[in-house]
Amino acid sequence: MALPPVPLVSLLQKCWRLCLLAFLLGGPAYGAAQSVVFINPGRSSEVYWHTASEAMESAARSLRMSLEVRYAERNPLQAIAIAREIAARPSGSRPRFVILSNDHSVAPEILRTLEAARIDSLMAFSGVPDSQRDALGRPREKFRHWLGSLEPQAQEAGYMTAKALIEAARESRIVGGKDGKLHMLAIAGDRSTPSSLARNEGMRKAVAEAGDVLLEQEVYGEWRRDRAAEQMRVLMLRYPEARLVWSGNDDMAFGAMDAWRARGGSPGRDGFFSAINTSAAALAAMRSGELAALAGGHYLAGAWAMVMLYDYAHGRDFSSEGLELQRPMFVLVDPLLIDRFEQRLGAPHKLLDFRKYSKVLNSRLKVYGFETDRLLR
Structure with a gap:
């Protein structure tokens, strides 16, 4: 026995429902x-x-x-x-x-x-x-x-981490330099990536607003932990009064902290570090107090x-x-x-x-x- 034909309207409605579902x-x-x-x-x-x-x-x-x-x-x-x-x-x-x-x-x-x-x-x-x-x-x-x-908004990341880093150092009443200022080092990412440069601009803005902070030197760690550690070893000898270290990402912050510990220092106690990137290691360092400032979510x-x-x-x-x-x-x-x-x-x-x-x-x-x-x- 032949089946009755399916109305054209019904077929079109079924086709439309399938297309909508696929969409x-x-x-x-x-x-x-x-x-x-x-x-x-x-x-x-x-x-x-x-x-x-x-x-x-x-x-x-x-x-x-x-x-x-x-x-x-x-x-x-x-x-x-x-x-x-x-x-x-x-x-x-x-x-x-x-x-x-x-x-x-x-x-x-x-x-x-x-x-x-x-x-x-x-x-x-x-x-x-x-x-x-x-x-x-x-x-x-x-x-x-x-x-x-x-x-x-990368500039905001540099600004908020630098500002929080400075405030943490002030609250600790850490001894500043002979000039009475807090001496800071900055380990930036690279010289050409827009987000890297914007973070640096934000950091400098926070330093300028602080009034009691001297940015000793800004170097480029190329986002690498090993390079930042090598740079930090040189910077510590060059600027012995520096106690604040701002970093453009977490890996470079960890490299700077490695060099600080190798010299006998204790991050979070006699030296203050900031980072950008909310990796599990960075969150753990923030929780332990080794990092004084951290931003992320980007x-x-x-x-x-x-x-x-x-x-x-x-x-x-x-x-x-x-x-x-x-x-x-x-x-x-x-x-x-x-x-x-x-x-x-x-x-x-x-x-x-x-x-x-x-x-x-x-x-x-x-x-x-x-x-x-x-x-x-």
């Missing part, structure tokens, strides 16, 4: 539109950059996007080579988007490469400094496939960039908030905040549902909530 879940029908490659500027063994990649992978799983992470191993030439390899792939194998960080000022060459291949890109973590503005212009102008950027910048690209791929352009976004992703982690930070942000792959931050999936959401203090609340 909401990011299924196969939208897989190609949501493929991303992240050119990670750090080392694969580096805690911060590995954590940043983990957060991006969490966002990708949450939003049903595909993510490929390629590490440049702190080699700017390798970052450019990765971009060229991506652009040389057959058209069917190219990603829809590339996320990059402008570490060591690699953006001009990478953007030129991706533009020629017509691959859309988004900068995260580090954007465009004034020195590159003439060469790059603004997003979607000279490079039409450069969609924009998302940066943490490792989520890449995950937030994934949210922006998810919305862009589904027709919701982030341009309504601007093309070069900066958000206050840094928080100062004091001893009272450590437990909350570990509970809420210590395992982003387990605790954060990135779907809640998408405008496409939350029609009432008008402004992206990428501020770290919101997550802690």
